[in-house]
Amino acid sequence: MTHTLTVLVENTPGVLARVAGLFSRRGFNIDSLAVGRSEDPGISRMTIVVEGDDRILEQVTKQLHKLIDVIKITDVTRDEFVDRELVMIKVNTESSTRAEIMQLVDIFRARIVDVGPKSLTIEVTGYESKINAFENSLRPFGIMEMVRTGKVAMLRGFKSTTINDNQKKED
Amino acid sequence: MRLSGAEILIKSLEAEKVDTIFGYPGGQVLPIYDALYDADIRHILCRHEQGAAHAADGYARATGRPGVCLATSGPGATNLVTGIANAYMDSVPLVAITGQVPQNLLGRDSFQEADITGITLPITKHSYLVRDLSELAGVVKEAFYIATTGRPGPVLIDIPKDVSASVDEYEAPGEINLPGYKPVLEADPRQVMEAAKAIAESERPVIYAGGGVVISGAHEELLRLAELLAAPVATTLMGLGGFPGDHPLSLGMLGMHGTKYANFAVCECDLLIAVGARFDDRVTGKLETFAPGAKVIHIDIDPAEIGKNVQVDIPIVGDVKRVLKQLMDIIQPRLGEAWREKIQTWKKEYPVNFCDTGKLKPQAVIRDIYRLTGGNARITTDVGQHQMWTAQYYTFTKPRSFISSGGLGTMGFGMPAAIGVQVGCPDDTVFNIAGDGSIQMNIQELCTAVNYELPINVAIMDNGYLGMVRQWQELFYKRRYSQTELLNPDFVKLAEAYGAEGIRVTKRSEVAPALEQAIRSSKPVMLDFMVEREENVMPMVPPGESLNNMLG
Numbered sequence: 001m002t003h004t005l006t007v008l009v010e011n012t013p014g015v016l017a018r019v020a021g022l023f024s025r026r027g028f029n030i031d032s033l034a035v036g037r038s039e040d041p042g043i044s045r046m047t048i049v050v051e052g053d054d055r056i057l058e059q060v061t062k063q064l065h066k067l068i069d070v071i072k073i074t075d076v077t078r079d080e081f082v083d084r085e086l087v088m089i090k091v092n093t094e095s096s097t098r099a100e101i102m103q104l105v106d107i108f109r110a111r112i113v114d115v116g117p118k119s120l121t122i123e124v125t126g127y128e129s130k131i132n133a134f135e136n137s138l139r140p141f142g143i144m145e146m147v148r149t150g151k152v153a154m155l156r157g158f159k160s161t162t163i164n165d166n167q168k169k170e171d
Numbered sequence: 172m173r174l175s176g177a178e179i180l181i182k183s184l185e186a187e188k189v190d191t192i193f194g195y196p197g198g199q200v201l202p203i204y205d206a207l208y209d210a211d212i213r214h215i216l217c218r219h220e221q222g223a224a225h226a227a228d229g230y231a232r233a234t235g236r237p238g239v240c241l242a243t244s245g246p247g248a249t250n251l252v253t254g255i256a257n258a259y260m261d262s263v264p265l266v267a268i269t270g271q272v273p274q275n276l277l278g279r280d281s282f283q284e285a286d287i288t289g290i291t292l293p294i295t296k297h298s299y300l301v302r303d304l305s306e307l308a309g310v311v312k313e314a315f316y317i318a319t320t321g322r323p324g325p326v327l328i329d330i331p332k333d334v335s336a337s338v339d340e341y342e343a344p345g346e347i348n349l350p351g352y353k354p355v356l357e358a359d360p361r362q363v364m365e366a367a368k369a370i371a372e373s374e375r376p377v378i379y380a381g382g383g384v385v386i387s388g389a390h391e392e393l394l395r396l397a398e399l400l401a402a403p404v405a406t407t408l409m410g411l412g413g414f415p416g417d418h419p420l421s422l423g424m425l426g427m428h429g430t431k432y433a434n435f436a437v438c439e440c441d442l443l444i445a446v447g448a449r450f451d452d453r454v455t456g457k458l459e460t461f462a463p464g465a466k467v468i469h470i471d472i473d474p475a476e477i478g479k480n481v482q483v484d485i486p487i488v489g490d491v492k493r494v495l496k497q498l499m500d501i502i503q504p505r506l507g508e509a510w511r512e513k514i515q516t517w518k519k520e521y522p523v524n525f526c527d528t529g530k531l532k533p534q535a536v537i538r539d540i541y542r543l544t545g546g547n548a549r550i551t552t553d554v555g556q557h558q559m560w561t562a563q564y565y566t567f568t569k570p571r572s573f574i575s576s577g578g579l580g581t582m583g584f585g586m587p588a589a590i591g592v593q594v595g596c597p598d599d600t601v602f603n604i605a606g607d608g609s610i611q612m613n614i615q616e617l618c619t620a621v622n623y624e625l626p627i628n629v630a631i632m633d634n635g636y637l638g639m640v641r642q643w644q645e646l647f648y649k650r651r652y653s654q655t656e657l658l659n660p661d662f663v664k665l666a667e668a669y670g671a672e673g674i675r676v677t678k679r680s681e682v683a684p685a686l687e688q689a690i691r692s693s694k695p696v697m698l699d700f701m702v703e704r705e706e707n708v709m710p711m712v713p714p715g716e717s718l719n720n721m722l723g
Contacts, residue, residue: 010351013300018292025293055478062475068297068317071351163350 002031003057003077004153006161007046008038010069018067019046028052028060032085032150039162043071047083047152074161076153083153086125088113089135092142093120101141108134119144176304176335177206180268183311183344184212189239191215191230191594193223197243198283199270202335215594215623218615220247222587224254225613228263229588232574233549234595235388237264237318244270245283248329249290253581255325256294260578261409262386264323266314267291271300273333288329296324301334309344316347321354322473323386354472358489358497365485366444366468367502373442373466375510376402379425379454382409382577383447383471385570389492390414393446396495401507403514405433407448408558409577412567417546422514423523426454427712428559431521434710434718436514437462445469447491450480451578460717470494523563525709531679533557533632533702537564540602540630543686548600549574549592553585553609556638559708561604583612586629590616593625600628600690607633607659614665620695621670628689629697631662634704642707646722666697675699 009015016035023030031049038045050060057075064070076083093101093116101120105112110124124134128151135146155161174182180203184192191213196204207214217223220242227238238258242251248269258265272281288298297317299310307330314326370376384393384406390413397404397420404414405425414421422433437443443465448454455461458481469476469483470491477486487494525534537560540548546566551574552558558575567573574592576584589603610631620627632638641655666673672694674685682700689696709723 013302014288014292014298017289021292058478059475062477065351066296066473066475068349068352 001051001053003050003052003075004081004083004151005048005050005061006074006076006153007048007064007070008072008161008163009044009046010071011037011042011044012069015044015069018069019048019064022063022067023060026059026063028056032148034150034152043163045161047150049151072161072163074155076155076161079159080156081153082156083127083151084125085128085131085151086123086149087131087135088121088123088147089138089143090119090121090145091138092144093118097141101138104134104137110134172341173338174341175202175206175338176307176330177202179304179307179341180311180330180335181206181210181212182341183308184239185210187237187311187315189237192239192241193217193226193230193591194241195220195223195243195247197247197270199244199272199332200241200247200335202332203241203268203270203330215590215619217587217590217619219613220250221254221583222590222613222616222619224251224265224267225257225581225584225587226591226594226616226619227265228254228258229551229574229591230595231258231263231265231591232588233571233592235571236595237266237315238591239266239268241268242270243283244272244287245285247283248287249285252290252294253579255291255327257576257579257581257584258325259294259296261382261576262323263325264318265325266318267325267327269327269329270335271329271331274302274331275333277331288327291327294325295327298327298329300329301331304334304337304339305342307334308342312344313347313349317349317352321352355474355488356472356490356493358470358487358494360497362485362487363494363497363501366487366498369442369466369468369485370400370444370502374507375440376400376442376444376507377422377436377440378402378404379407379437379443379445379448380404380410380413381407381446381448382413383491384410384413387447387472387491388570389447389495390570392492392495392499394418396499399499399502399504401505401511402444403436403511405429405437407451407454407577408562408575410448411562411573412570415568416566417568424562425718427456427714428563428708428710430523430563431710431721432514432517434712434721435517438717438719440465443467445471446495447471449476455480456712456716456718529679531677531682531700531702533560533634533700533706534564535679536630536632536682536700536702537561537604539682539686540604541565543683543690544600544602548572548602549596551575551585551588551592551601551603553603553605553612554580554582555606555609556642556706556708557604557606557609557632559639560632582609585609586613586627587616587619589627589629590620590625593620593627594623603627603629605629605631606638607631607635607662608637608657610662611659617666617669617671617695617697624693625695626693627695629695631697631699632702633659633662633699634702634706635659636704639708641705645705645707646713662697662699671695671697673697673699675701677701
């Protein structure tokens with residue numbers, strides 16, 4: 001089963017290496033990892049997608065917690081959540097195929113961000129299956145290059161994965 | 172007050188009550204060594220950085236206070252790596268300080284540059300590369316706090332030369348604020364209640380005690396718990412001394428080279444109470460058949476240890492000492508006559524013993540060391556047969572008296588560790604029980620012992636083999652002794668060359684006089700015991716077998 005973890009970490013140099021290194025040396029697989037500044041500039045929020053049963057997930061969580069720089073881990077998959085990924089795809093374009101591709105862009109609510117004489121660069125966001133479907137539909141035209149940010153996720157509703165949220169629970 | 176980075180470092184170490192540093196100078200730590208020149212901290216100059224790391228480790232294990240080692244950048248730092256990994260595996264509070272090239276040279280493959288924070292990432296509890304002088308005092312304070320609290324472990328501080336050399340206004344560090352680090356010390360009372368219930372329902376409990384008992388200082392609580400429950404106690408290698416080995420409820424060590432009665436007891440118990448232990452493969456043997464009929468209570472300060480190797484019925488996260496107190500507040504004493512009798516029968520039937528032919532047997536030598544030190548010495552070991560014989564034949568009764576590389580199994584640990592132990596406990600008799608292979612891995616430290624007049628005793632169980640590997644080759648590789656026979660130097664002459672005393676022992680009758688002479692001597696003494704060459708460590712659970720499936 002796939003789990004999406006939201007991990008709050010101190011924004012220190014080397015924190016990404018600590019987290020990534022832990023996964024590889026303990027034999028855990030990362031499907032995707034996205035990291036950036038959170039609402040607090042001193043704290044980064046990582047979204048880590050891992051594959052594994054409950055036992056593996058428990059070990060991943062406990063081992064992550066042992067890192068001094070890791071402040072909080074939430075498995076958002078245990079709750080209602082939304083996740084998104086941003087993808088850019090550069091696709092081969094002939095004058096004969098341009099219209100068809102643009103139609104696909106419309107259908108998938110993607111956006112064209114750059115136009116070249118023989119290529120289109122398209123940006124699409126969404127959940128994984130939508131992005132996969134879009135990728136598959138572009139494949140026949142010839143995908144020259146693709147880049148994915150990795151998943152980011154957030155709990156639905158008023159709930160959040162901030163540190164304060166944790167304190168409320170402890171109170 | 173304007174101070175240099177090096178002076179701030181010394182001031183910060185003094186604030187942590189550091190009295191001794193084990194180290195080795197070099198280019199990028201010159202400013203630090205310059206500041207040390209005037210400091211009240213004692214510096215022990217080891218002959219190799221690995222020796223410094225192990226000495227600091229031995230000091231920490233014997234005294235319970237954090238050990239500190241110091242090395243220069245590049246090769247100095249990488250030479251610490253084995254020592255840091257060793258401390259990490261055995262949860263030893265160690266603060267390793269390394270010099271680093273100045274920041275304008277960082278990342279350029281400069282002379283003696285090594286990314287030591289990167290290299291040690293998987294073997295440190297935490298690490299710092301100090302980028303700015305203003306961080307230094309706070310980093311040192313945090314490093315000691317992290318190294319010594321929760322599950323202890325090594326912390327590395329890498330200090331570029333421009334940071335240690337620059338001068339700035341000194342400000343005392345503020346309160347430690349680590350939102351991501353809050354060790355749980357007090358156990359959840361509901362879990363303790365569950366454990367008490369399981370204990371009340373059990374007929375054949377066994378306590379499986381690990382190094383956590385020693386680290387937490389819970390030996391008295393463990394003794395009371397065992398007596399209250401009339402529960403036998405098997406210890407791991409790291410747990411030796413955490414429970415008196417001469418107590419009627421002691422089962423000695425369990426696992427691969429454990430006693431038969433400890434392993435039988437674990438196989439037949441209906442409740443296993445794991446206290447500060449981590450279900451290492453050398454302890455459990457084949458996991459599927461480890462304590463097959465038992466409910467498992469696991470008490471540990473590190474939540475990640477619980478459920479890592481075996482399924483646990485009642486997990487309890489907390490400091491062992493506190494948890495045992497909590498538990499004893501609510502449990503009832505039990506008698507458990509039948510179980511106790513069964514254990515006594517096993518103990519009589521399968522005693523720890525060796526075939527005493529009157530020749531010079533290593534087991535006999537170790538028994539004599541026990542006898543002649545009254546069991547009051549601090550013993551360090553290297554790794555191999557002699558280490559297992561020490562665990563089996565020296566009856567450890569006090570915590571912090573057995574100092575050995577458990578998790579990492581580092582040959583060459585014993586002598587530098589003995590130096591650290593002797594520095595930390597100057598009034599105690601210290602023995603390093605070593606093998607002729609292991610001793611040569613850090614033999615240069617004999618010079619350190621001579622230099623600082625540390626009267627350590629090194630007892631080499633000299634069989635001219637890498638004995639444990641030879642034993643495995645004998646048992647599992649058709650006696651094909653591939654690269655295990657050793658040509659050794661003359662250890663007596665070598666000792667004398669270093670300025671220590673050397674004594675060779677070839678006969679049983681010479682053992683006691685030689686040991687007495689060594690104990691009396693105020694110099695370091697190296698004893699070369701020419702023991703039976705192909706003696707094996709028995710009993711033995713072959714790798715991957717069940718605990719009740721023992722050879723010997």
